[in-house]
Amino acid sequence: MAVKTVINAAGRRVPLEINGQKVIPFRGVGKHLPDGRKYSPPIPSCINYPVDGNKVVRTLEEALRKCGLKNGMTISTHHHLRDGDLISNRIFEIASSMGVRDLVWFPSASFPCNNPVMKYLEDGTINRIEGSMNGPLGRFVSEGRMKGTAVLRSHGGRVQAIQDGEVKIDIAVVVAPSADPFGNAKGTGGKSACGVLGYAKADSMYASKVIVVTDNLVDMPCFPMEIEGNYVDYVVVADKIGLPEKIVSGTTEITKSPDRILIARLTASFLEKSGILKDGVTMQAGAGGTSLAIAVFVHEILKKKGWKSKFGFGGSTKYMVKMLEEGQMGYILDAQAFDLDAVMSVEKNPNHVPYSVFNAYNFHSKGNLTSLMDIMILGATEVDLDFNGNVVTHSDGYLLHGIGGWQNCLHARNVILPLPLFRDRIPVIVDHVTTLCGPGELIDVIITERGIAINPLRKDLIKSVRGSGLPLRSISDLKQEAESICGKPQKPEFEDRIVAAIKWVDGTVIDVVRKIKT
Amino acid sequence: MGKMIASAGNSGPKVRSDCEVTVQLRSRGGITIDLTSKVKALYGESIQNLCREVFSFFRIKHAAITINDSGALPFVIAARIEAAIKKLKETENEYLPGMLRVNTYSTERERFRFSRLYLPGNNPALMINAGLHSADGIILDLEDSVAPDRKNEARILVRNALRQVDFLGAERMVRINQGDMGIEDLRSVIPHNPNLILIPKCETPEQVLRVDAMTGTLKKQLNIKKQIFLMPIIETALGVENSYNIARASGNIVAMAIGLEDLTADMGIARTAGGKESLYARTRLVMAAKAAGVQPIDSVFSDVADLEGLRQNVLNSKALGFEGMGCIHPRQIAVINEGYAPDDQETEKSKKIVIAYEEALKQGLGVVALGSKMIDTPVVARAQKIISLAVKLGRVQADWRNEFLTDKK
Numbered sequence: 069m070a071v072k073t074v075i076n077a078a079g080r081r082v083p084l085e086i087n088g089q090k091v092i093p094f095r096g097v098g099k100h101l102p103d104g105r106k107y108s109p110p111i112p113s114c115i116n117y118p119v120d121g122n123k124v125v126r127t128l129e130e131a132l133r134k135c136g137l138k139n140g141m142t143i144s145t146h147h148h149l150r151d152g153d154l155i156s157n158r159i160f161e162i163a164s165s166m167g168v169r170d171l172v173w174f175p176s177a178s179f180p181c182n183n184p185v186m187k188y189l190e191d192g193t194i195n196r197i198e199g200s201m202n203g204p205l206g207r208f209v210s211e212g213r214m215k216g217t218a219v220l221r222s223h224g225g226r227v228q229a230i231q232d233g234e235v236k237i238d239i240a241v242v243v244a245p246s247a248d249p250f251g252n253a254k255g256t257g258g259k260s261a262c263g264v265l266g267y268a269k270a271d272s273m274y275a276s277k278v279i280v281v282t283d284n285l286v287d288m289p290c291f292p293m294e295i296e297g298n299y300v301d302y303v304v305v306a307d308k309i310g311l312p313e314k315i316v317s318g319t320t321e322i323t324k325s326p327d328r329i330l331i332a333r334l335t336a337s338f339l340e341k342s343g344i345l346k347d348g349v350t351m352q353a354g355a356g357g358t359s360l361a362i363a364v365f366v367h368e369i370l371k372k373k374g375w376k377s378k379f380g381f382g383g384s385t386k387y388m389v390k391m392l393e394e395g396q397m398g399y400i401l402d403a404q405a406f407d408l409d410a411v412m413s414v415e416k417n418p419n420h421v422p423y424s425v426f427n428a429y430n431f432h433s434k435g436n437l438t439s440l441m442d443i444m445i446l447g448a449t450e451v452d453l454d455f456n457g458n459v460v461t462h463s464d465g466y467l468l469h470g471i472g473g474w475q476n477c478l479h480a481r482n483v484i485l486p487l488p489l490f491r492d493r494i495p496v497i498v499d500h501v502t503t504l505c506g507p508g509e510l511i512d513v514i515i516t517e518r519g520i521a522i523n524p525l526r527k528d529l530i531k532s533v534r535g536s537g538l539p540l541r542s543i544s545d546l547k548q549e550a551e552s553i554c555g556k557p558q559k560p561e562f563e564d565r566i567v568a569a570i571k572w573v574d575g576t577v578i579d580v581v582r583k584i585k586t
Numbered sequence: 587m588g589k590m591i592a593s594a595g596n597s598g599p600k601v602r603s604d605c606e607v608t609v610q611l612r613s614r615g616g617i618t619i620d621l622t623s624k625v626k627a628l629y630g631e632s633i634q635n636l637c638r639e640v641f642s643f644f645r646i647k648h649a650a651i652t653i654n655d656s657g658a659l660p661f662v663i664a665a666r667i668e669a670a671i672k673k674l675k676e677t678e679n680e681y682l683p684g685m686l687r688v689n690t691y692s693t694e695r696e697r698f699r700f701s702r703l704y705l706p707g708n709n710p711a712l713m714i715n716a717g718l719h720s721a722d723g724i725i726l727d728l729e730d731s732v733a734p735d736r737k738n739e740a741r742i743l744v745r746n747a748l749r750q751v752d753f754l755g756a757e758r759m760v761r762i763n764q765g766d767m768g769i770e771d772l773r774s775v776i777p778h779n780p781n782l783i784l785i786p787k788c789e790t791p792e793q794v795l796r797v798d799a800m801t802g803t804l805k806k807q808l809n810i811k812k813q814i815f816l817m818p819i820i821e822t823a824l825g826v827e828n829s830y831n832i833a834r835a836s837g838n839i840v841a842m843a844i845g846l847e848d849l850t851a852d853m854g855i856a857r858t859a860g861g862k863e864s865l866y867a868r869t870r871l872v873m874a875a876k877a878a879g880v881q882p883i884d885s886v887f888s889d890v891a892d893l894e895g896l897r898q899n900v901l902n903s904k905a906l907g908f909e910g911m912g913c914i915h916p917r918q919i920a921v922i923n924e925g926y927a928p929d930d931q932e933t934e935k936s937k938k939i940v941i942a943y944e945e946a947l948k949q950g951l952g953v954v955a956l957g958s959k960m961i962d963t964p965v966v967a968r969a970q971k972i973i974s975l976a977v978k979l980g981r982v983q984a985d986w987r988n989e990f991l992t993d994k995k
Contacts, residue, residue, distance in 0.1 A: 326916035327715050464627035492602055492657030493625050517718050553714070555660060557628035 071566075078456075078504055082577040086569050087196065087216050089234075094578040097507055101574075102432070107233025109276050121288060122249040123303045128155070128281060129162045131302040132239065135277035137163060140170045140195075141238035144275060146268040147177035148243075148255060148404060152314030155243045155281050155306065157181075160188040168193060172216070174235060175199040176226060176267040177470050181314065189214055198235065199226070200470015201568075209567050210466045212583035218467075218568035220460055223403075224429025224436075224476035225573050227270045232432060234575055240275035242268045242295055243309045247282035251300025252293035255405075255422070256415045258284025260310040263384075263405025263414045265294040266424035272299040283309045294422055320385045320407040322364055323357030327488060327517050332358050334538070335445070335486045335515045336365035341536040342529060344443055344482050347375040351443035352477065355385050355406040358486050359445050363387040366443075370396040381428065381441060384410040384420070392419060401437070403428060403473075429476035431573040436479055444480030448487060450501045453544055455508030455523045457485065458501035460570060463494050465502055465560030465584050467568055475573050478510035482529070489516040495550035495557065497543060502560070504579040505570055514543060521546055561585040594669035594739045595662075596708075597654040603711035605655035607666040611674055612648040617641050623655035636660055640667045643681050661750035662710040662743065669739035680742075685749045685778070692812040693757050693781035695840050696967055698722055698975065699881055699910040700926040701919045702759060706731035707740035713747050717754030719916040720923065725759040728771050729786050737767065741774040748778035757781045759817070762797070769800050776804040780814060782840070787848065788818035789825045791835035798836040815840040817883070821848035826867045833878035842875045843912065844868060846885035859895065861902075872907035886912040893921055900925030927979055928972045936969035936976075937990050943969075 071083045076093035085091060092100060117123065125131050143163075145156045156175065163171060169192050173185065177200045186208055188194045196216025201209055209218050221229055229235040244253035245260045255265040260283055272278050272295050280295065281304045323329060339345040345366060353359040353366075364387055370377065376395065380388050382402035386409035391397035393413075401423035405411045413420045428437035438444070449469065450458040459474050461467050477483070487496045497514070512529060514521045519541035522530050533540065562582035572578040590611050597606035605623075619634050626633075637651060655663070661683045668681050702723035705712050708731075716724050726747060732740040744760060761784035762771035772783070785797050794816060801814055816839045818832050825832065826849070833842045846864050850857040857863065868884070875882035884903040887896045896918055903911060904926055911922050928936065938956055943966045946954045954961040976982040983989065 326719060329917070330718055464625075493659060494628060494657070517715060553659065555629060555632055557625075558631055560627045 076577065078507060078578055080504055080579045082569070082580055083566060086219065086566075086577070091569070092576045094572050094576040097509060100576050102232065106231050107236065107274060109274055117301075121297075123251055123297075123300060124249050124285070125302050125304060128158060128241075128279070128304050128306070129166075131279045131304050132159070132162055133166075134302060135239045135279065137166065137168055137239065139168055140172075141168075142172040142174050142236060144174040144237045144240045144271045145176070146242065146265065146271065147175060147179065148262040148265055148267060149260065149310040149315050150262070151179040151181045152260070152311035153179065153181055153243065154308060154310050155241065157184045159241055160185055160193055164188050164191060164193040170195040173197045173199070174237060176223065177472065178202060178205055180204075200472070201467055202469060206467035206469070210461075210581065210584045211586065212563070212565055212567055214567065217566055218581075219571060220471055220568055221571045222429065222471045222475035222573055223267065223425045223473040224431055225471070225571050225575065227426050227430040228432045228573065228575055229571070230270045230274045231430065232575060237271055237275035239277045239279065240268070240271035241279050241281060242272055242300075244280050244282045244295060245309070246284045246286055246290050247280045247295075247303060248286050248288040248290040248297070249303055250288050251278070251280050251295070251297035251303050252288070252290040253280050253282065253295040253300075254290055254293060256411070257286070258282070260284070260308070260312055260315060261411050261415075262310070262315050263411040264402055264422040266403045266422060266426070268295060269424040269426050272296070277301045279304060281306055281309060283307060294424075316405065316407050316411055319409070320355050320360060320387075321357065322361040322387070325357070328358045329361055330517045331486045331488065331515060332361035332365055334517070334520065335362050335484060336369060338484070338513065338515060338520060338533065338538055339366060339443060340369050341538060342532040345369060345375075346442075347373070348378045349375070349442045350378050350380070350440055351445075352381040352438075352441050352480070353388075353443075353445040354447065355383050356447060359447075360385060360387050362445055362486065363391070367391050367394075367396055381423070381437060382406075382410070384413070386410060389413040389417075389420070392417065401428070425473065425476075429473055429573075431476070436476070438477050438479045439481070441477070441480035442482060444477045444483045446474055446477055446483060446485050448485050448496070450496055450498050451485060451487070451511065451514055451543075452498050452501045452508070453547065455511040455514070455543065456501045456504055457506040457508070457511055458503045459505045460568075461503040461581055463498065463502055463557060463560070465562060467581050471505060471570070475506055478506045482513070483511050484513045484515060485511060486515045489518050489546060489550045490554050493554045495547065495554050497547040497550060503570060503581055507578075514546070516546060518549055519546055589674055592670050592673035594673065595658075595666035597656060601656050601711075603657050603659065603662065603714060604709070605653055605658040605663055605666055607663075607670045608652040609667070609670040609674060610650040611646070612650060615648050615650070617646075617648070618650050620650070620652045621655065623653070623657075625655070625657050632660070633663060636663055637667060640664055640671070640681050644668075644671050644675065644677060644679065646671065646675070658710065659714065659750070661746040665743040665746045666739065669742050672738065672742075680745070683746055683750050686752055688752050689749065689758075690779055691755065693815065694813070695815065696964065696971065697757065698926075698971065699757070699841055699883060701910065701913050701922040702757070702883075703913045703916060703919060704731070704761075704886070707744045708732050708736050710743060710747070713751050716916075717752060717756050719919050721756050721913060721916075721919045722910070722923070723757035723759050723782070724753050725761050725784060725912070727761045729761050729763050737763065741771060745774050745778055748775060748780060759784055761786060761819075768797065772797065772800050772804060776801060776810070776814065777808050779812065782815040782817055784843070785816060785818045786845070787821045787825070788832050789822055790828055791831045794818055794832055794835040794839065798838055801838070814838065817841045817843055819843045819845050820867075820871055821845035822852045823849070826870055829871050829874035830877055833874050833880050839878070839880050841881035841883050841910070842871065842878075843883035844871045844885050847888070861899075868906055868908070876907060881909045882907055884908040884911040886914050887918065888914065890915040890918060893917065896921050897925060924979075927981075928976060930981075932972055933976045933982055936972040937982075937986060939966060939969035940973055941987070941990060
């Protein structure tokens with residue numbers, strides 16, 4: 069039976085039900101404000117846990133069995149070990165060997181190292197992934213090969229879904245670079261340090277059962293504890309939880325592409341001339357090559373002017389650490405450390421503070437860190453003439469990326485997208501984004517190597533750079549230029565079947581991805 | 587029977603914005619296209635249509651075509667197909683993509699030529715955004731950066747680029763090959779509005795004259811009125827010794843460059859960062875160029891990572907009298923432009939000249955004098971250029987006259 073669909077407030081056709089659960093279509097930015105109470109996990113009693121505080125069991129399999137692993141359960145993992153994660157795949161290998169079926173995998177993100185789970189999607193161990201799907205996993209989903217429907221959420225949306233009870237985690241597996249037998253855990257120390265564990269915090273608090281897996285068991289107390297032992301059921305000691313060289317890129321490097329450097333320079337110049345960059349500024353930039361170059365140029369401006377950023381929000385990199393150490397940034401609040409310099413800085417610098425996405429990004433909370441940010445540098449695969457953004461699919465219709473914190477970050481004061489006008493002939497500005505991930509009313513500036521387009525809604529910004537000599541263009545003008553160079557692309561074709569749903573930060577469905585016609 | 591199968595273009599994991607086309611002529615079966623492309627979902631149809639159009643243009647009815655595409659733009663795809671066809675079929679015809687209206691601009695003798703960016707003639711990826719980096723000129727190179735067996739396909743690609751890539755006001759230069767091959771290059775590029783031709787390894791005035799004559803003949807045939815300037819490059823000991831005569835061989839020469847990699851090789855010595863070994867050659871070339879009234883242009887700086895070294899090199903070069911330098915990477919452009927730009931002393935002098943000229947005009951005087959010195963018209967033109975450049979670089983305010991005149995009072 070076909071599921072009923074409606075047109076949501078963004079003009080996209082979405083279903084009223086996904087994976088058998090009722091969902092709410094997107095109602096507009098800031099429109100869905102549910103009442104009711106947060107979800108709560110079962111009440112445990114300490115009497116059921118070892119009095120000596122030693123929760124160590126011998127193997128991950130034993131821990132999973134003790135947690136009552138069975139068909140249809142939701143298993144959560146975090147992605148702080150990034151492409152070096154050795155444990156997530158192992159969970160499903162164990163489940164498969166136990167004959168468990170129809171699990172829901174709920175990662176905070178997936179990486180190429182997780183591609184082997186495709187085997188367990190194919191053999192029925194996993195019904196679906198609710199989380200980001202990169203590269204081959206995305207392709208797998210787009211081709212309609214996953215049994216259930218994928219659900220993509222932002223980092224903040226994931227926390228919101230956990231807190232609001234949209235996703236009930238049966239077992240959270242928290243891989244931790246250091247932990248004690250009681251289950252207190254942190255992201256530093258040991259041989260697999262990743263810096264911080266912010267993405268796992270909500271999982272640990274709301275899951276029915278929590279397993280901590282570490283390769284660095286320390287004496288109680290493991291301090292400072294990001295994950296608190298009072299939430300933890302079992303502790304597993306593994307030989308090796310991750311491949312250090314893939315957990316953090318030893319070093320993040322600014323782009324070498326002259327075109328990207330040009331975009332970065334233009335962005336820094338825009339920030340300076342518009343007055344957005346000022347003493348006391350707050351900012352966030354990612355770890356992409358262009359963002360890093362922008363960070364370097366912004367640092368130069370701060371130095372030149374004798375200004376200091378009040379705080380920066382991580383993903384941190386060595387470039388942000390440099391600002392902190394040289395005195396151009398007061399604090400780094402950090403949800404994840406991208407490179408070795410950042411990991412070391414978290415360990416030694418008291419002004420480099422772990423800060424969970426729970427506090428930073430959750431829309432259903434008493435304040436959002438992102439709305440305090442003056443400068444937000446983000447990417448996109450596509451933007452359209454209404455400034456709507458897409459980050460999950462490419463123009464060919466394939467699902468290839470997760471949302472990450474992107475949607476949450478749109479709530480910053482100035483959202484700036486430095487983008488190449490076209491990538492290998494593929495224009496970035498389109499009539500309508502293939503998949504809508506962020507409404508245009510939240511996206512302020514598009515900066516390309518061939519000009520800057522400011523959202524007409526931001527009259528203040530337009531005024532601030534009048535007469536500045538910056539190459540200001542309308543977005544349709546930029547689109548036309550790209551098409552005159554590349555040609556107008558044809559549209560990919562889709563079948564009716566919905567293979568993935570895109571959630572907005574409040575849990576409503578903003579768009580869906582359909583199966584690619586092959 | 588002739589050759590039946592041929593390829594042109596490039597493919598591979600590191601190749602971007604290019605394609606490799608393989609054509610197999612057949613006696614039946616029509617045109618079949620096997621397209622592999624990372625943009626197939628978006629441009630598959632348009633690539634196939636373009637391909638059919640080119641084959642129909644060359645009147646080929648039966649062929650099996652394989653295209654391995656990494657996001658090539660239409661002018662590149664068309665060039666690759668044409669090049670493959672021309673390996674199989676003798677034809678004078680050319681499949682010309684439209685000439686962008688913006689690409690018809692002309693140039694002038696007196697313009698600054700601080701930086702000129704070399705673009706390998708068979709590498710389309712570097713051409714597309716080349717104009718964005720504010721070089722005074724871009725050089726589509728058919729000579730050293732193109733392998734001997736790729737000269738024909740590069741010629742077609744460069745021709746199409748001259749028509750289809752907007753270099754955003756940069757002087758459009760082509761470096762041709764030496765000798766007969768260079769003459770062949772001229773036939774391909776002259777019809778498509780190059781502003782300047784670079785002549786490599788010039789040793790005698792006759793070499794320049796040959797290129798000049800061919801350019802003149804083609805211009806006449808095609809009824810081209812726009813100026814096409816020449817820039818000989820001196821890369822041998824003999825060239826250095828003949829440099830004055832080379833520089834004044836034709837009125838179309840506007841600049842003369844030195845190429846130190848080849849020159850030091852010719853002399854059998856090593857090129858050093860300090861450049862002592864080439865000091866004579868460089869000063870000799872500057873003198874010859876200045877004596878002949880053309881701009882002396884310095885050799886490229888090969889370490890693209892060392893921007894500080896480049897900066898020093900540019901300052902030394904400017905002190906010797908050079909007025910520009912080649913670039914092999916866009917990141918060098920800003921350093922070079924800044925280094926050769928007029929310094930404060932020059933701009934102050936230029937201000938005086940411009941004011942003197944404007945006052946002479948006001949008073950209806952036929953001659954311009956600064957103090958007791960007469961000033962020629964080209965000197966005034968140059969001063970005006972220096973001022974407008976200094977304004978563009980933000981070194982002089984747009985309303986400098988007010989300030990200047992107030993200071994004087």
